[in-house]
Amino acid sequence: MIRKLTLAFAAVLVSVVAFAQNQFQWKEASSGGYTYKYVTNDPAKARFYTLKNGLTVILSPTNKDPRIQAYVAIKAGSKTDPATNTGLAHYLEHMLFKGTDKYGSLDWSKEKVELEKIDALYEQYNSTKDEVQRKAIYKKIDSVSGVAAKYAIANEYDKMMSAMGAQGTNAFTSFEQTVYTDDVPSASLDKYLAVQSERFRNPVLRIFHTELEAVYEEKNRTLDNDGRKVSETLFSNLFQKHNYGLQTTIGTVEHLKNPSLIEIRKYFNKYYVPNNMGIILSGDFNPDEVIAKVDKAFSYMQPKPFDKYTFQPEDAIKAPIVKEIVGPDAENLTIGYRLPGNKDKDALLADLVGQILTNGRAGLLDLNLVKKQKLLRASAFTYSLIDYGILYLSAAPTSGQSLEDVKALVLNEIENLKKGNFDDQLITSIINNIKKNKIYETEKYGDRASVLMDAFTSELDWRDQVAYVNDLSKIKKEDIVAFANKYFGDNYVAVLKRKGESPATVKIEKPSITPVETNPDKQSAFVKTINEMPATAAKPVFLDYKKDIQKSKLGKAEVLYVPNKDNDIFRLSYRYKIGSLNDKKQGLASQYIQFLGTDKMTAEEISKAFYKIACGFNVSTGEEYTTVSIEGLQENFENAVKLYEEVVNNVKADDKALAALKARLNKARKDAKANKGAILQGLTSYALYGSENKFNNVLTNEELNAVTTQELVDRIKNLNNYEQTVIYYGPTPVYNVVSQLKTLHQVPANFAVAAPAKTFKQEVPAKNQVLFADYDMVQAETRWIRNTETYNPEKTTMVNVFNNYFGGGMGSLVFQTIRESKALAYSTYGYYVQPQKKDQDYYLLGYVGSQADKFNDATVAMNELLTKMPELPKNLELAKNQVKKDIQTERITQDGIIYNYLNAKNLGLNDDIRKKMYETVDKITMADVKKFHQNYFSGKPYTYAIVASEKRVSMDDMKKLGEVKKLSLEEIFGY
Template sequence: MSTSVSRLFGAFVLSAVACKTAANAPSTPPAAASGTAPAGDRDAVLAASDLPPTHAALPDDPLAVSVHRLSNGLTVYISTDRQKPRFDAWIAVRAGSRHDPAASTGLAHYLEHMLFKGTDELGTLDHAAEAPHLARIGELYRELRATQDPEQRRKIFAELDLANQKVAVSAIPNEFDRVYAELGIADLNAFTSFDQTVYVADVPSNRIDAWAEVEGERFSDPVFRLFFTEMEAVYEEKNLSLDNPWVRTFYATTKNLFPRHPYGTQTTIGEIEHLKVPAYQDMVDYFDRWYVPNNMAVVLAGDIDAATALPRLEATLGKIEPKPLEAPYPGSLAPIGARVQTEVVAEGEQEVMLAWQTASAADADEPALTVMDWLMDNSTSGLLNIELELSQKVPSASSSRLSLREAGWFSVRAQLRDGQTHAEVEALLLAVVEKLKRGEFTPADVAAIVLNQEIADKRARESNDFRANKMTDAFINHQPWADVVARDRKIRAVTREDVIRVANKYLGANYSAVHRRAGKPEVAKIDKPSMTPVELHTERRSRFADALLERPAQQLEPEWLVEGTHYARGELAGGPLVAVSNGRNDLFSLTYRFERGHKRDRLLCYALDVVEQSGAGELTAEALKKQLFALGTSVSFSCDAQESEITVEGVDATMEQSLALVERWLREVKIDKAVLRGIADNVISTRRDAMEDPDELAGALADYAIHGKDSEFLHAPTNAQIAAAKPEALTKLAREFLDYQHKTFYFGPRSASDAAKVIGLGKGHRKLPLRSPVAYRKVPKPTLYFTHRDVAKSTIAVALPSPALNREQRPAARLLSEYLGTGMNTLLFQEMRESRGLVYYAWGVLLAGRRPSDAWALRGGLGTQSDKTSEALKVFFELLGRPLDAVRLGSTRAAIEQEYRSSRVDPRASGMLVHAWDELGEKTDPRPWVWQTIGGMTLEQLQGFAAGFAAVPPIVGLVGNRERVDLEALKEIADVVEVAPAALFSYGSFPRGQAATVAAR
């Protein structure tokens, strides 16, 4: 609920809340009492609902999905996996922003928010007392929609605030979140997109009863309380989308492609004019119309089975009555007749995105379109990767594909470098599309894609999230599960001719062209109403919550990592090895980590970037990448100020061949001078764009504010160094890269001893001194570093540094972090968003050093509307200094307890976790000791620990709009130091046209 979920396509889709009151209350939706089908008509209602066939697991289904139906028509998908005693529990509704009324866009999304506010039994002490005020709120929103008079609107907002406070007298605002946290139910969230709204949770296997009861209550009797406060969170989210050029580009594309269909005419978050006058009654009606069991599915993936789940679901969610379904407004999906262009003006990078309407998820062409997308862009040897990226014609290029319930689209995009025009880049993209349509690829290229798709699916099946996502898509897209299984077989049967056919069928002259141009955007603004904070009253608890938390459940026992059981240690010539067995499949993953970054060698990271775009010996870059892709092997390089890594992943059968190719790549790297000039131009051009992008600036400013001269952005090579870098110097860095001591992490089907025989890389292996300890900037008084951008939101980073603390204080750090936290049940989120509507996100954690010598810091972050900045920062600091709340601390402790009992370390992550313990000097898994210490820690002990940070002068980094953030008010909080973007980076000057000239000398 607190985080954006850009699952399918990156459109801003987030969690939400809904409401329905008791049957005799004045605010009961009218249709709720009249729309229920008589019992004799139930079969007819379900038959007309286009529900998927039910069946046991199919014999050729690797996910072993079974599909069931409750008596009321609710569909249940189950995919069992026993790796950990938890399961993903998703509830999917076949209704999203595509189903919004045209005059109430954004409705599905803010209804989603409201379904976290509770019910007539959960989230309130006295529903009968609040019901009249809820009814009055509904009337006031009707009045708001009926007037444009500013004075009348002001009066209505004031009365809404008063009515909201009257509801708050008996409300328990965060009870839904708190109950789930104390039960150990994690990752509570939701997302809305075009065709769906989905509610997600990660549930311990011993809590199926409690989860089913809460969800049955949530979807039977929701109450839309505290709507006035929650709409502020929606406004905040809208501002995030207004400041995000990608989101604006996305919606410009859908509007071009679908000008007469809700896919194009309605955004998920909603239009500003609709959000200013939210349709409260329309929301109630929407819930009554679409949130019915014959339009919903429960999706379960993990440690759960039908025998356990179905009786619980039938007794809870199975009690909701089905209703006849209306047909949504059809719109028109007739393809556009010609090229349609739109411009998006934004700071930062410039780009071109082209898109074509294609086929729906269930269409017979979908498998071939999937392979077509891989052929264009697989991050290695796709046509766009080779024709535009490896050739250095553009800094980056990619493709993407999306298939929805009724239609789909395919897009290609490329970033401009300095000096290029949008027309030139569009022509480059179209030229690659023509190569695709002419079939300038081979059957071997298609076979390699099929192999890599199978590997990707095999890897994804390790995740409950993937399983839940795939089952949800099947339900939303009205696809029988047998067709989904068959579709995966059809992918393997796609031929070169199939791809050529669909490319020519869909990729014609009738496409959308969105040109993102550099410039200052018009910054829209949603005015905030005056709002009285809602008191949270952590001591309150409903009778429903009491009964739920007191219900007995068999305790799960924690599992700690044990050397020799969960992982093994070894020693390679290059340094230590941590090996973890993969008992699920034949995939391997190898990471070689070096304590060497651009702080030690200024050009090292750049050299690795160049390697990724270069060949080896007689192998061109294209031939090398195609060889790796044909093996099903991916190779990635990462490098920052302190560390660098190579990660190699693939199939065990080709591991030796893949590693030999990787070592040859580095030993025999062939850096072409002309290619290097193109790389330098692209890097410098991308840097220029980054210095104008608000999100990039926020990261750089945070590092500068908090670490000062130690900011990693101040240690990167300058533009002049990049431009002057010679092939010989970069080649030397690449060829010697493996010959330093490093740590190796292996995950795969081989034993540690067998893997150790073949995975060692490099020779000689020079020793590396330990990196310098992490240090924070020291300031004598509160100091705020400010960088101006023309944005609707403010992005704020906070740090309260402390010297390095000792091992004994790590449990206190964990407990305090969870108390302040990043989740919905934590102090900062509840007080700043749920109570005051001040922010979209707020978090705070105590970052202990990775090594004993590192400094610690209490770190935090806020995202808020510009005109709320100073108020939000004041409240943030007030909360950090507030005495700890015993009730909230008890809830936090209970959540940690359940997490330790029910969570299991993903085997793929075990090696890195062991590495983190090694860094701290821990000989074994330290979690048992941390858990026991937290259990015995008193409030007074934690309060004393937290007080040490409250006395430290805070450091703040803020990227925002100086016309709106009220700098004078901020100066009352801290000394304000304005910082120009150029001061945040080591890059130096950017004379246009100079990069290529310097590089050519």
């Protein structure tokens, strides 16, 4: 994770950006009865308050959307976990969704008695070593938990948030932060604050053993994740005295198996105090009003002193540390150098070093390794934490390379950095691009809140963040070279991830859990109070395609235009009517162009030229369209478009570049076959379309190797002859854009006609069947797929309501049953997927990711829901309300308007479908939902797509589901 940077000053040229530092100063002001601090020239207009109890409140108002991104952030994470109870901060994060003595309970006085018994039983369980005795104690825990659950109401937090129209309700834990996140309608802010103040008052650790099982599942999933193993190995070797390396966020198997509710409460009482917490809000609100509301809601909290984390400095690494990891995923290399923490004077240099090594276009790794196709991929970034940082390098071999070869190539670029072998103008180019990226970061309220939250938990001075571009501009090349020579020697850790069978790991075995009661149809008095709080809903804003999009013509090409009234960013696209369904080689041509030069410029020089003007271009091919995208600052519009047109019209064939591309693609194909996610995606496409499907509609290895440079160059140069739509979002009026493009982009008098698109018909299964792929893993990944009928816009409202009710979130039937009640999976869902085109069919997509030893129970549980749907009227009202609230507060803006219009055209729609949904959602009844379920789900045959190890999931168990077909990787991938 790169530390997020903040805020842009796009109109300021780099040559003058370094003027007097007093343009960025902390100031103090008072308004509405409260004093706050702010930084001058801060585009986020962030106010920093410290309440009497020490609580930090950061407010960044912006009224573009009637919503607020809200974070409650605690400056504590796995770094501050007790060494005897690792994973505790993450545990606690999960439990903060379970409620308090006021919500989540039907009868607190009775529930409390049972929970105290569970507390004592866990302490007894943890101190017992004899496995027979432990199982007996756990059986008691399970039994008492069942009694306690009868007095509990699961998931009341999520239901409250859903009722007020919240989105993105979740939380996350890392080394130094635990953060609770919600995106709420502005009108619901009073409700949100009331819920949050109660949430942190007296959290109750209820329904614990099933939630603990979800954490077990999460841990077991990491045992299947080669990337996680690599990261943990890297950190543990870089940091042998610090908790960055001594313990992981999710904790050890031993500690997870022996949790202490008493220790969890100790942790909460120690770190969840106002002088260690922050509330960060960005969105549509009046800050004077909001600070008073926050103060009132959280004034009950009392500050407490606590010891900050201390550590012994790490010893210098005097020789390379090389470790190996073996697993089924493709081989790769990771290298880490230890850097100082984020407050060190060199931290700014560290950020810039990461950009010089790789920035996507003109870094040393970009130009020397990726552009020249010496590696399959290569990247670098700085990961800055409070106490230390890391330069994190990652690379993967192309065909015929060893990991030792990869390591030598990457380290050679470190040597180039140390010698100053990079363009003198690169720093200036990086700053120009950072300026542009800052604009993107401040456009949306969610991004504003995110960077402010990160700065708070990272204990960064916001003044430094606002002054970031200004400070970067003072750095000179000699500073970078000195930094590189200071920190980058033989003091690295290298992790070589080799392909092979994973060594045996100790996973957390499935305990015997009796499904607990979740009382989904019950409601506490507190929830009723929250729901009855007044809130004036925002009025929905629907698109009027005739008014919101301006249309023009560029020759025979239609121009679709939306103005940018906020800043100087432009985005231009040429959308050509030719895709991979017309021509399998078109996508290859789109990739090939990035490695080609012209008679005047090399491919590397082209990349540098675009990067220098803070612009970029990309060519991508989808099923039906190939799109050229050009973006940047409007002042460089003409230069960027002209540069792209010169490239595409004068592109020069390069046999060597094609040979290297083929080698990389062959390696990437091989790697894809080692990726369980890609395998599951392929099985899903096979289930939807049959043996010949969209996923394996690719060039065979023989076809790929036979492709010539001339074939691809012809496709590149012929691209502009196809039917095309020009899309522009930017500050220039449409007539000026068209006038400029007339001289820059030549549209043919007559369009070429692409070959007919290959069609794939969705298959409705006649009987249950299983498509199985064997993979070396601890988990079992299972999907349910069933095609139904062709798109009908009249069903849109029902589909959205059904998805919310059945399987589309933490409050849905699927999640509540399979995870909350039965503890059978960490991740599970069930959606009725809407087509993207009017002639396509809907299909069900269900999913359970479970331990292999839970496979039978998990599939039975999902099949029960598909066969008989529980009827919970209050949950249905929540699902309908969610659809309505989302529409009320959704604002489709910028070029999103154009793409919404194009998507509507694909579905045969002339108007914004949300208007019809809003008008009809209240009419949906439980009888309607039940009928929908019966018509399309209940008693119907399904295709099961399963990725698992046949050593752990037996063929006999899969046969219980349907006729099993074990597919080879060649059948799945088409090569």
